[in-house]
Amino acid sequence: MSQQQAQKLAFTLLWGAASLTVLILTVILGYILVQGLPQVSWEFLTKEPTEMGRSGGIFSSIVGTLYFVAASLILAAPLGIGAGIYLAEYTHDGWFTSLVRFGIDALAAVPSIVFGLFGYALFVVALKPVTHGWSILSGAFTAACMVLPTLIRTSEEALRAVPQEYREGSLALGATRWQTVVRVVLPAAAPGILTGVILSIGRVVGETAALLLTLGGSLRLPRSIFEPARTMAIHLYLVAMEVGAMDMAFGTAAVLVITVLGVNLLTTWLTRRHIMRLLR
Numbered sequence: 001m002s003q004q005q006a007q008k009l010a011f012t013l014l015w016g017a018a019s020l021t022v023l024i025l026t027v028i029l030g031y032i033l034v035q036g037l038p039q040v041s042w043e044f045l046t047k048e049p050t051e052m053g054r055s056g057g058i059f060s061s062i063v064g065t066l067y068f069v070a071a072s073l074i075l076a077a078p079l080g081i082g083a084g085i086y087l088a089e090y091t092h093d094g095w096f097t098s099l100v101r102f103g104i105d106a107l108a109a110v111p112s113i114v115f116g117l118f119g120y121a122l123f124v125v126a127l128k129p130v131t132h133g134w135s136i137l138s139g140a141f142t143a144a145c146m147v148l149p150t151l152i153r154t155s156e157e158a159l160r161a162v163p164q165e166y167r168e169g170s171l172a173l174g175a176t177r178w179q180t181v182v183r184v185v186l187p188a189a190a191p192g193i194l195t196g197v198i199l200s201i202g203r204v205v206g207e208t209a210a211l212l213l214t215l216g217g218s219l220r221l222p223r224s225i226f227e228p229a230r231t232m233a234i235h236l237y238l239v240a241m242e243v244g245a246m247d248m249a250f251g252t253a254a255v256l257v258i259t260v261l262g263v264n265l266l267t268t269w270l271t272r273r274h275i276m277r278l279l280r
Helices: 003-039 043-047 060-091 096-109 114-127 134-160 166-172 177-205 233-241 245-280
Strands: none
Touching: 003 245, 043 060, 043 134, 060 134, 060 177, 060 233, 060 245, 096 134, 114 134, 134 177, 166 177, 177 245, 233 245
């Protein structure tokens, strides 16, 4: 086989792999939307569920999802991004940084149900006076532990991808190390860090196993983060597996898919706009 034939074969295989990935995604999304969109209406989005989710809407699950995602990011983002900054800007390779990175990798490999059991034992039982037991806050603490590896790793890699010349130029102009990080490095690394945040949102929005042990799964509309609730993913699982209302489950799945796609499209637009602003 000549070099040109090998290159053509490799290109064909790579194109086929990429096309197969897109095809699988299209089939999954298409099936969910075809089955679920007929169930979606204004009443479906604004009414609370009744009869254990067999009828009514998903308004309480939407509100619970928003509360839960916001609380999780507020808890996890500062810690994850801060740890990424520390690893990328303030440390040198050594036994301590190797230990930290090993701990991050080990944390990322822990199954979500183990996080759920840990969250139940610590946040629901041991810290009940603080979290009020099963609540959005207990679920948010558990989810924050789950997404920390993603936030730390993506933040660190985004910061390391910033050219060293940016730092040297800022320091040469008299800026301190902290000013260089905040005003030069972080803005340049913002798209990568934002990608990590979006991956974290996708992780917590789609999680079910860990949250069944900590969030409570209540059908009632949550009034604060100290009350139990259910996300759309939990509502989908419980309605499909325990209630058997597949039409309501597909409707919830369609809303969940559209929400995730909307967040990703918005993030892509914001990232490109930020990059274009930096290039100008």
